[in-house]
Amino acid sequence: xxxxxxxxxxxxxxxxxxxxxxxxxxxxxxxxxxxxxxxxxxxxxxxxxxxxxxxxxxxxxxxxxxxxxxxxxxxxxxxxxxxxxxxxxxxxxxxxxxxxxxxxxxxxxxxxxxxxxxxxxxxxxxxxxxxxxxxxxxxxxxxxxxxxxxxxxxxxxxxxxxxxxxxxxxxxxxxxxxxxxxxxxxxxxxxxxxxxxxxxxxxxxxxxxxxxxxxxxxxxxxxxxxxxxxxxxxxxxxxxxxxxxxxxxxx
Amino acid sequence: xxxxxxxxxxxxxxxxxxxxxxxxxxxxxxxxxxxxxxxxxxxxxxxxxxxxxxxxxxxxxxxxxxxxxxxxxxxxxxxxxxxxxxxxxxxxxxxxxxxxxxxxxxxxxxxxxxxxxxxxxxxxxxxxxxxxxxxxxxxxxxxxxxxxxxxxxxxxxxxxxxxxxxxxxxxxxxxxxxxxxxxxxxxxxxxxxxxxxxxxxxxxxxxxxxxxxxxxxxxxxxxxxxxxxxxxxxxxxxxxxxxxxxxxxxxxxxxxxxxxxxxxxxxxxxxxxxxxxxxxxxx
Numbered sequence: 001x002x003x004x005x006x007x008x009x010x011x012x013x014x015x016x017x018x019x020x021x022x023x024x025x026x027x028x029x030x031x032x033x034x035x036x037x038x039x040x041x042x043x044x045x046x047x048x049x050x051x052x053x054x055x056x057x058x059x060x061x062x063x064x065x066x067x068x069x070x071x072x073x074x075x076x077x078x079x080x081x082x083x084x085x086x087x088x089x090x091x092x093x094x095x096x097x098x099x100x101x102x103x104x105x106x107x108x109x110x111x112x113x114x115x116x117x118x119x120x121x122x123x124x125x126x127x128x129x130x131x132x133x134x135x136x137x138x139x140x141x142x143x144x145x146x147x148x149x150x151x152x153x154x155x156x157x158x159x160x161x162x163x164x165x166x167x168x169x170x171x172x173x174x175x176x177x178x179x180x181x182x183x184x185x186x187x188x189x190x191x192x193x194x195x196x197x198x199x200x201x202x203x204x205x206x207x208x209x210x211x212x213x214x215x216x217x218x219x220x221x222x223x224x225x226x227x228x229x230x231x232x233x234x235x236x237x238x239x240x241x242x243x244x245x246x247x248x249x250x251x
Numbered sequence: 252x253x254x255x256x257x258x259x260x261x262x263x264x265x266x267x268x269x270x271x272x273x274x275x276x277x278x279x280x281x282x283x284x285x286x287x288x289x290x291x292x293x294x295x296x297x298x299x300x301x302x303x304x305x306x307x308x309x310x311x312x313x314x315x316x317x318x319x320x321x322x323x324x325x326x327x328x329x330x331x332x333x334x335x336x337x338x339x340x341x342x343x344x345x346x347x348x349x350x351x352x353x354x355x356x357x358x359x360x361x362x363x364x365x366x367x368x369x370x371x372x373x374x375x376x377x378x379x380x381x382x383x384x385x386x387x388x389x390x391x392x393x394x395x396x397x398x399x400x401x402x403x404x405x406x407x408x409x410x411x412x413x414x415x416x417x418x419x420x421x422x423x424x425x426x427x428x429x430x431x432x433x434x435x436x437x438x439x440x441x442x443x444x445x446x447x448x449x450x451x452x453x454x455x456x457x458x459x460x461x462x463x464x465x466x467x468x469x470x471x472x473x474x475x476x477x478x479x480x481x482x483x484x485x486x487x488x489x490x491x492x493x494x495x496x497x498x499x500x501x502x503x504x505x506x507x508x509x510x511x512x513x514x515x516x517x518x519x520x521x522x523x524x525x526x527x528x529x530x531x532x533x534x
Contacts, residue, residue, distance in 0.1 A: 013532055079531075082377045086528035102375045109299050111306045120299070123292040124376060 002096030002175035002206035004058040004081060009090035011051040011076055011231075050076040051087070052231045058207050065222035065239060066211040067246050072228040074211040078102070078178045081209060096175025096206060099125060103180075105165040114149030114156075114164055115140075121168040135171050142167045142197065144190075159190075166194060170201040177202070179210040215243050267525050279524040283436075286381030293382045297389035315397040323349055323401055330466050339409050346405040347495040348465040351488050354395045354427060356456050361387040362435030363442040363449040370534040380530050384435035388428060395424075402495060412497040419494035427487060430512050433519040440526055443533040459484050483511055 051073050058064060066074040079085045080092060082100035107124045108117050118139055122132035140149055143163045145156075153161055202208060202221070212218055218225060218239060225242035227234040227249070235245055286293075305311045326349075327342045334341070362384060366373065369383040406413060442448040463484045464472070472479055479485055486507040493500060 016533075079374070084374060084377050084531050086531075098377060100375065100377055106375050107296075107372065109303065111303055112299065120295060123289075123295055124378075126289075126378075129291050 002060050003093075004056070004095075004176065004207065005091075005093040006054050006056040006080070007091040009051060009054040009080060009087045009092060010049070011080060011085055011087045013048045013050055015046045015048055050231050051080065054080075054090070054233060056226070056233065056236070058209070060206040062207050062224065063222040064207075064209045065218035065225040065242075066209065066228060067213075067215075067218060067225055067242065068228035068234075073231040074228055075102075075180055076231075077228070078180055078209060078211055081176070082178050094176065097126070098176040098178065099172065099174035100178040101169055101180075102178070104169040105161060108153060108161070108165060110154040111152050113152055114143075114145055117153055117164060118149075118168050121165065122172070125169065125172045127172060139167045139171050142193075163190060170197055173201065173204045175205070176207045177205045177209070179208065179212075181212055215246075219243060266529065271521070272524070275524040276520065279520060279527050282379040282523075282527060283381045286379040286385055289378055289382050290385065292378070293386040294389055296382075297386045297393065300386070300390045301393050312393070312397055315394050316400055319349065319353070319398045320401045320404075323405065326466060334467065334471065336468075343402070343406050343409050343411045343496060344468065344492075345466060346402040347492045348488060350395065350398045350402050351427075351491045351495075352460060352463070352465045353398055354391060354424070354491075355431075355484065355487055356460065357391040357394060358388060358427070358431035359434050359438065359452060359456055360449075361391055362431065363438040363452045365435050365439035366443040366530055366534055367439075367446075367449070373531055373534050380527060381436065384432060384439055387435055388431050391431070392428065406495075414497045416494040416497055416499055419500050420491060423491040423494065426508055426512065427491060430487070430508070430515060433512075433515040436523055437515070437519040440522060440530065443530050444526070463488060483507065487511070 054077065066077060068074055076085065078100065080087055081094065082098055083092075083094065084100065086092075105121075107120055109120060112120065115136070118136060119129060119132050122135075123129070127135075143149070143160075145160060145164065148156065148160065153164065156164070208221070210218065210221055222239050224237060225239045226236045227242050227246050229249075234249075235242055301312055305314055308314060310317060323342070323346045327338065327345045330336070330345070331338050331341045365383045365387045366380065369386075372378075373380060373383070405411075438448065438452060442452075459482075462478075463482055464479065465488065469479055469485070480503075486504040489504045490500065490508050493504070
């Protein structure tokens, strides 16, 4: 049983300008720290409050869409769910294996062959080399890239690289899947095949959290949605209601 | 996790207090252990790093070997003349020292870049951050495995007495790598927050190369022996160089290096416990 619980989670980012990042300024500031200590924090570092008091509880079977303006905190929330950001305060409890698929071609090496990249990408997803080798044929078949798989992927077109990344990324079924802006893949003929695979893939995942600006994608995939604004959850409920509220909000 | 920031309290200081909290230490240790578990990933990444640098060149990674060879030969002939040394002894000494120094300096320099270079991955991959430190060490070790052949070539040419003391080399390398791991985690963390640190480290390492007896022999510095013995890098070089030249291990060097190992890890664990979770925010 996969589950995610967030309690009063807040995340704030210190914004370091080039000057606060340098050790010299830091040392000089420490030396004169006595005088400006009263408002030291506000002077030195501006803080962006990316998430504020987030409470969320997700169970197996949940398909959650995240909607909101740019900078509303959707991606930050996904990163907290994936364990990449540990929050400044609050509690995060995640049960189940989690795969964040923000960039499905993360870690692909342009100079390496298709086969090497399948292994590399699989290792990123948490598979062992042995497990990848066992799936190699199935993945290679699905990409329809044939002999190209023995060539460095810098010789591929963007669409071909996408096929490869897509095929590997959908070959591992995690308990919890975190998606940013969905997964796009290749040309029209491939798209049908991809959709089929994507559906089989997502059906087996326990929890999906998807952040997107496409209302269509959200209402197709998600049963519930979360509307975010300024790092807070504005409302959480059935997709239609939330999307309606979001439309009103946008004007 | 952390307490809320109090106004007027520097976040760095308030987080520092967490370094001694038991759950934070457990998390840091778990991160380092879980990073080791993902060794298939970082070994592959390191191999790709090395191969990428030499991709499509005729000699490939053997450029590492070749450039080390040219360096040793040129400096050996030059400094052998300047110092009035017998090349039969000096060249093997220089080759051994150079190869070991290459390992130590690369561990520190690459280590300080470990998290900065992995910026994109850290923000997208939910893997333990220690994998990026392991990755740097592994590519350093790959380079070392290419370099050490220069030493063996020189040693065979000049008939250095290669004896059973050679068996100390793997142990010495292992201890150096364990030192390298804390250095990578510690300096990597520091560099992620303060971007001048890798630049400072770069120039300090360069100076240390001349201060440490790599191109000169310890015996050439008779009056200032204290300066030599206070230099931790002298001891680190010596535990690996001595067995390469067929000399028995010396207790003093080993004790100092083991002391550095324990003190270094204690300091690193403290800072890693306090600030590990901030790395994703800093990079």
